[in-house]
Amino acid sequence: xxVVKLELKGISKAFGSFYANQDIDLVVxxxxxxxxxxxNGAGKSTLMNVLYxxxxxxxxxxxVDGQPRTxxxxxxxxxxxxxxxxxxxxxxxxxxxxxxxALGAEPxxxxxxxxxxxxxxxxREISERYGFDVDPDALVEDLPVGVQQRVEIIxxxxxxxxxxxxDEPTAVLTPQETDELLDIMRQLKASGTSIVxxxxxxxxxxxxxxxxxxxxxxxxxxxxxPTASPTELASMMVGRPVSLSLDKAAAQPGExxxxxxxxxxxxxxxxxxxxxxxxxxxxxxxLAVAGVQGNGQTELTEAILGVQDHVTGSVTLExxxxxxxxxxxxxxxxxxxxxxxxxxxGLVGPFSVAENLVLDLYDRAPFAKGIGMSxxxxxxxxxxxxxxxxxxxxxxxxxxxTLSGGNQQKVVMARELSGPLRLFIASQPTxxxxxxxxxxxxRRIVAERDAGTPVMIVSTELDEVAELADRIAVLYxxxxxxxxxxxxxxxxxxxxxxxxxxxxGSDDN
Amino acid sequence: MTTAxxxxxxxxxxxxxxxxxxxxxxSLGVLSLVALVFFGFLGPAKTAEMKVSEQGDAIAxxxxxxxxQAGGIVLxxxxxxxxxxxxxxxxxxxxxxxxxxxxxxxxxxFALLVWIVAGAREPSISLAGLIAGSVTLAVxxxxxxxxxVLCERVGVVNIAIEGQLLGGAxxxxxxATVTHNAYxxxxxxxxxxxxxxxxxxxxxxxxxxxxxxxxxxxxxxxxGLTGFLFGTVMAPDKxxxxxxxxxxxxxxxxxSDIPIIGPILFEQSVAGYLMYVAVAVVWxxxxxxxxxxxxxxxxxxxxxxxxxxxxxNATRFWNVTLGGAIAGIGGAIFTLVTIDSFTKEIxxxxxxxxxxxxxxxxxxxxxAFLASLLFGFAYNLQSILGIIGTPVPxxxxxxxxxxxxxxxxxxxxxxxxxxxxxxxxxxxx
Numbered sequence: 001x002x003v004v005k006l007e008l009k010g011i012s013k014a015f016g017s018f019y020a021n022q023d024i025d026l027v028v029x030x031x032x033x034x035x036x037x038x039x040n041g042a043g044k045s046t047l048m049n050v051l052y053x054x055x056x057x058x059x060x061x062x063x064v065d066g067q068p069r070t071x072x073x074x075x076x077x078x079x080x081x082x083x084x085x086x087x088x089x090x091x092x093x094x095x096x097x098x099x100x101x102a103l104g105a106e107p108x109x110x111x112x113x114x115x116x117x118x119x120x121x122x123x124r125e126i127s128e129r130y131g132f133d134v135d136p137d138a139l140v141e142d143l144p145v146g147v148q149q150r151v152e153i154i155x156x157x158x159x160x161x162x163x164x165x166x167d168e169p170t171a172v173l174t175p176q177e178t179d180e181l182l183d184i185m186r187q188l189k190a191s192g193t194s195i196v197x198x199x200x201x202x203x204x205x206x207x208x209x210x211x212x213x214x215x216x217x218x219x220x221x222x223x224x225x226p227t228a229s230p231t232e233l234a235s236m237m238v239g240r241p242v243s244l245s246l247d248k249a250a251a252q253p254g255e256x257x258x259x260x261x262x263x264x265x266x267x268x269x270x271x272x273x274x275x276x277x278x279x280x281x282x283x284x285x286x287l288a289v290a291g292v293q294g295n296g297q298t299e300l301t302e303a304i305l306g307v308q309d310h311v312t313g314s315v316t317l318e319x320x321x322x323x324x325x326x327x328x329x330x331x332x333x334x335x336x337x338x339x340x341x342x343x344x345x346g347l348v349g350p351f352s353v354a355e356n357l358v359l360d361l362y363d364r365a366p367f368a369k370g371i372g373m374s375x376x377x378x379x380x381x382x383x384x385x386x387x388x389x390x391x392x393x394x395x396x397x398x399x400x401x402t403l404s405g406g407n408q409q410k411v412v413m414a415r416e417l418s419g420p421l422r423l424f425i426a427s428q429p430t431x432x433x434x435x436x437x438x439x440x441x442x443r444r445i446v447a448e449r450d451a452g453t454p455v456m457i458v459s460t461e462l463d464e465v466a467e468l469a470d471r472i473a474v475l476y477x478x479x480x481x482x483x484x485x486x487x488x489x490x491x492x493x494x495x496x497x498x499x500x501x502x503x504x505g506s507d508d509n
Numbered sequence: 510m511t512t513a514x515x516x517x518x519x520x521x522x523x524x525x526x527x528x529x530x531x532x533x534x535x536s537l538g539v540l541s542l543v544a545l546v547f548f549g550f551l552g553p554a555k556t557a558e559m560k561v562s563e564q565g566d567a568i569a570x571x572x573x574x575x576x577x578q579a580g581g582i583v584l585x586x587x588x589x590x591x592x593x594x595x596x597x598x599x600x601x602x603x604x605x606x607x608x609x610x611x612x613x614x615x616x617x618x619f620a621l622l623v624w625i626v627a628g629a630r631e632p633s634i635s636l637a638g639l640i641a642g643s644v645t646l647a648v649x650x651x652x653x654x655x656x657x658v659l660c661e662r663v664g665v666v667n668i669a670i671e672g673q674l675l676g677g678a679x680x681x682x683x684x685a686t687v688t689h690n691a692y693x694x695x696x697x698x699x700x701x702x703x704x705x706x707x708x709x710x711x712x713x714x715x716x717x718x719x720x721x722x723x724x725x726x727x728x729x730x731x732x733g734l735t736g737f738l739f740g741t742v743m744a745p746d747k748x749x750x751x752x753x754x755x756x757x758x759x760x761x762x763x764x765s766d767i768p769i770i771g772p773i774l775f776e777q778s779v780a781g782y783l784m785y786v787a788v789a790v791v792w793x794x795x796x797x798x799x800x801x802x803x804x805x806x807x808x809x810x811x812x813x814x815x816x817x818x819x820x821x822n823a824t825r826f827w828n829v830t831l832g833g834a835i836a837g838i839g840g841a842i843f844t845l846v847t848i849d850s851f852t853k854e855i856x857x858x859x860x861x862x863x864x865x866x867x868x869x870x871x872x873x874x875x876x877a878f879l880a881s882l883l884f885g886f887a888y889n890l891q892s893i894l895g896i897i898g899t900p901v902p903x904x905x906x907x908x909x910x911x912x913x914x915x916x917x918x919x920x921x922x923x924x925x926x927x928x929x930x931x932x933x934x935x936x937x938x
Contacts, residue, residue, distance in 0.1 A: 074817060086816065092810045113793075
């Protein structure tokens with residue numbers, strides 16, 4: 001099979017009465033990198049799952065090289081030369097690379113006895129051609145995320161994919177790994193593979209795309225050249241003008257009231273997931289904790305809150321030790337905490353918005369009256385918060401789980417910023433939140449700083465870190481690689497995220 | 510960059526040395542001391558006789574004569590040596606090798622046996638009979654745990670093994686009586702087990718009902734149904750419905766005369782031979798073939814399998830069905846080999862022990878086989894010790910298999926990892 005031209009004609013996909021995709025037309029020319037740009041929930045992944053045969057379209061047609069095709073499953077899509085690298089890798093962790101690559105199209109001898117030699121050879125071949133450095137016999141669970149992603153690409157290439165769909169491939173990568181991936185994409189393109197690149201990160205999209213198609217609320221908004229400005233692209237994504245840069249005044253750091261010393265969290269397997277971390281945060285200052293996902297950020301914030309076991313070291317807020325206190329007492333000490341997984345840890349989905357807004361305050365005045373609650377006060381509070389935070393909800397009685405990601409996050413933020421705070425911690429404050437809400441949430445965080453609260457932000461998005469931070473702490477494998485001032489170049493941060501200490505700062509090793 | 514704190518040392522970041530767990534060395538140490546005190550110093554004065562060959566064997570070996578106290582001390586010293594080695598390794602920061610606890614367990618059980626036998630009224634047992642009997646009792650457990658392995662490897666928890674065994678036992682008895690053919694009974698048992706499994710499969714895969722609950726309900730259902738049919742059909746006319754033809758023991762000439770090994774490997778019924786074949790086939794199938802790779806992928810990461818064009822739910826359905834058929838054959842052993850007719854609750858909780866064997870055997874057919882043998886041994890020991898008259902009350906003896914189960918599953922399994930998607934229904938998207 002030579003080069004492939006791929007067309008989507010009038011694709012619609014409905015879940016119940018909700019249209020995730022509506023009448024989408026898309027043409028991917030052969031040998032191009034075609035970017036699908038859109039916010040989380042815009043319908044990009046749904047569209048690609050239709051293209052890959054995982055969903056059956058409600059209406060519309062997939063046309064490959066001029067021939068209309070019906071894909072009953074991923075097998076059909078693969079046979080037509082379409083390969084997909086999913087956002088969450090589709091690799092079996094306890095299998096070797098070769099077993100994962102072979103799965104579904106296993107070379108086997110008589111009686112179905114596996115013979116993976118051919119697969120190993122192919123993996124080595126592809127690995128050499130693109131400089132992947134992948135060992136066919138390594139267990140996937142032992143491989144770093146970047147390498148796992150290459151295994152996914154190999155999986156598609158072994159199946160002779162001529163069109164490769166990459167679904168948010170950079171979400172889990174360090175900036176350096178991202179650059180490497182962009183290089184790989186260019187190489188693939190040079191060897192004739194078309195790529196559909198799904199992303200919401202403007203920088204990457206502009207760096208690598210030939211054509212950009214913007215999708216909003218399940219519909220194609222239009223095409224844009226890669227030379228379009230970030231503001232233009234963002235406005236197309238959101239549907240109204242947005243300002244991408246946050247105007248914030250310089251920090252006025254006061255007394256360093258939040259002090260963490262030698263904080264260590266031991267995991268069940270005996271390793272330290274947080275390893276001897278020390279830092280402090282001053283009043284009126286934002287410390288952003290950067291790092292690739294899974295380098296101890298979750299455990300760090302949870303240790304401070306008191307929901308982790310096996311924690312040693314010390315965490316003091318205005319001289320008071322927080323470690324060892326029950327979570328409730330930590331919160332009552334004036335800590336606002338936005339967890340990284342809001343739908344899981346931040347909200348009770350089936351509870352109403354009003355109830356969620358008093359989840360940690362329900363047992364105190366004014367919401368409690370003896371052993372009863374005061375529904376009037378709860379509703380009053382909810383109405384005020386909905387107004388203040390511009391929470392888009394049908395009513396304060398609607399279940400919080402039915403709101404969009406951005407509005408759910410606003411509910412959590414509104415609750416956690418309720419009282420007078422002595423410390424504010426927010427993990428991934430804008431993950432999965434629409435661009436419009438991001439702006440708003442960022443402003444609130446800066447406002448809290450300006451009110452004189454020490455603020456700690458944990459984010460895996462470098463853009464967000466750069467936007468908010470007064471100082472940046474970088475974590476790698478549970479250790480603090482360093483703390484650098486805001487304005488530190490991306491490259492330096494990227495290296496730090498891979499465990500390399502900041503230049504100039506590493507001499508005292 | 511004045512604010513830069515000490516950087517992490519090196520890109521890889523040295524992992525802190527993890528000292529191996531003290532669990533194994535400590536428990537070996539305690540057990541060997543227990544052995545020294547009870548089996549050695551407080552050991553019985555009589556001599557235990559253990560017969561190795563049966564009467565009429567082609568090769569007759571003399572029986573082992575082991576003096577109770579002296580033998581106990583020697584064995585205890587052997588145990589102490591193994592425990593010391595394990596502690597030495599721990600002190601060096603190394604893990605005990607896998608064979609050590611196994612060797613320890615074998616010697617410990619042997620010492621226990623010497624202690625009990627020498628203390629009995631009739632200080633003589635047949636070692637060969639003990640082991641052969643263990644295998645016989647283990648056969649249904651092996652089939653049951655293989656069924657569990659097949660189901661859990663593909664991502665469905667099979668609590669209904671008990672029901673499949675019971676269904677198989679009942680159907681085998683009924684069909685083998687009516688047709689006067691034990692082999693037809695065996696096939697019918699497989700079908701009955703598969704049928705029970707299909708109900709589990711349909712409810713847990715298609716209707717996404719909690720698998721544990723469906724399994725428990727199936728057990729109760731099969732128990733009630735067979736109990737009812739036994740009472741209304743079988744019991745009133747035993748001749749017509751409950752005198753099944755039996756699976757003959759088919760000894761292989763010469764080989765079956767080898768002491769100890771002969772009766773275990775070469776003097777079995779068709780179902781017994783089938784067990785060895787099934788263990789081997791399931792193991793090779795799961796770990797060496799295309800089918801097995803797909804099955805395991807479905808049990809570990811069904812979505813990944815789906816994106817590669819593997820039909821997750823169909824794979825699950827057929828695997829669970831196959832598992833049920835295997836358990837059904839296991840159930841047939843009760844009525845076609847061990848006992849000559851069906852009675853209520855004939856499986857007597859063996860299905861749950863099979864479940865334990867599967868976990869103890871770490872979701873591996875060979876592991877499950879060995880674990881089943883251990884539990885079979887515990888069952889057999891209990892009945893033999895009752896016969897020779899030990900001072901230990903029979904009620905405690907009857908607890909033995911279950912005690913072994915609890916300790917085996919809780920203590921010795923350690924951290925084994927079940928298939929990642931076991932028990933989780935797969936919904937597309």
